[in-house]
Amino acid sequence: MKKEILAKLPYGKSFLFVDELLHVDENGVTGTYTYLENLPFYEGHFKDRPVTPAVILTETMAQIGLVCLGIYLLKNDTSQNVAIAMTSNAIDFLKPVYPGEQVTVTSEKVYFRFNKLSCKVKMENAAGEMVCKGNISGMLISKENG
């Protein structure tokens, strides 16, 4: 199931921020990603002082915490494709993430109703320290329905 979820992710290589899913069930998901040192945004964020941008941390939390969980929750859906849009997020950023770091994202479902999935998501670094946390919501609509 975990491999099937990864295979269904709609992202191209340059914008995929999921390496591995460690656990997934009806109520949540845990997954990891390592920010390789050669990722293109480090060249500009910041000049001579690379730090992972907060938008990328948010995207990573959304891809693992919201999209992977959403694909799992829609697993019994017959359609192959799921249209996804993040609709809101509120994240606190507590520590920087530097090039080469591996992070673990854990997400808990708050609700999944009327195609809207809302999750409480946190990201931890390899030392187990909380990097960022918050809530992310999005609409997941199987393409058959519109």
Add this chain to the structure above:
Amino acid sequence: MNKEEIIEALKTIVEPYSEEVLALAHIDENTDFINDLKINSANLVDIVLDIEEKFNIEIDNDSMAKMLTVKATTEIIAQKLEAHAG
């Protein structure tokens, strides 16, 4: 709870999700959530969840699909409240 009271409660629920000050001020039965109040589908879900909490009712998928105007929403809330009471 009569229709006017439901509309009044609905107005309070909807207000935080719309920036359309004028449409909010003139909210009535004919107000359309998407066209008049410019509320998107994601916020419409939150409005329905708020309605469930406020009126202590459960909204199913079919009802949700109809809840696009104040009129339709008020009718559904009234129906559910009646079913609840009976």
